[in-house]
Amino acid sequence: MTRFLIPPHVAWVSREDLDHGDEPHAYIALLPAGPSLSLQGSACVVWLSIQDGGTVDEIALRTSELAEVAVDDVLDDVRRLLTDLVAAGVLTVEHAGDVRP
């Protein structure tokens, strides 16, 4: 089973921390030198669903609850975004059997 996690060398803020703006928005940075990444709208909703880590299905479920839509409607988009975020280095992947530090 594959789990996605936000690694310790990533910092991020969302609209809740900044308390402004009118749509979900998260700013994510690789420490210590960048680059930074901006997630808006539903991409930010997915990010907020990742913060405690989880499998694709768990993250898709949380996203669907936050967005108030069916899981099947979000699963493919969530899977694609997770792949992009792993490629960008702001998510790590933990496979079943991996030992957490």
Add this chain to the structure above:
Amino acid sequence: MPPDPGRASAEADIPTAARVHLAHAVVQHLAETAGADVLHLKGPAIFSGLRDPERTSSDVDVLVRPSHLSALIDAMEAHGWEARTDFETGSPFAHAANWWHPHWGWADVHVSWPGAGLPAEEVFDELAEAGATQLIAHHACPVPDRIGQRLILLLHYARTPRGSDKEWAWDQGTEAEQHAIRALAARLDAEVALAAALDELHLHRDHPDHDLWRHFSQGGDRVSEWRARMTSARGVRARVRLALGMVRVNRGYLAMELGREPTRKDVRQRQRRRIQRAVADLRARR
């Protein structure tokens, strides 16, 4: 999915508030990597209820343990931070210098906090003792506890008496909190500066720092500032350094102002202007 498709963009044009949060986490990460003790001050480091929530910050302020300064600076400069001012010329108190990073913006690194007379290493120990942290950009950043934060804000207010810091840090505090702030100020030898913030300077008329804090809290010309600083300076070496500082031009600030590295001619012109201003102040006093 919600109606909008969601957007992700790299190298984001980050709003100032978000950038400052991320920059605190960056500096904390570098400090941990370098083994440098720091305390995050002001802006998002302040606990809720101690500052006007509408007030925003445009840079990072950290207090570094003085003996760890070079470790922190080495780590910052190894990761793209550039020194823009030095400690001698960065402020009238020679307590801070500014660094710039193209992604993260400005960071003010402080080795001491103006107003506290105790040796800076001991001030750091006292402020760090509670082991308080504030989560900034989802990173635990060490900060002074609530009483320490209130005192930091008040000492800052003593030299820049603008805004609502006194109202939030002092007026809205309970009697017990105000008592604790005074007790901490006594331990840090910061009673005169605190008195300046609280409009109680008349209680310290005979203290060598009295005139200095009257100048910063109530204003005055350059001549009264230098006279007050000379009175406040402890020892011959401190006074000689101060006298040299009177004519020294801050090359970092001049570079920022000109938008380029200043030439020797620029520096000479600025020195002449400083001297002319001092002479004008003296004439105006006659």
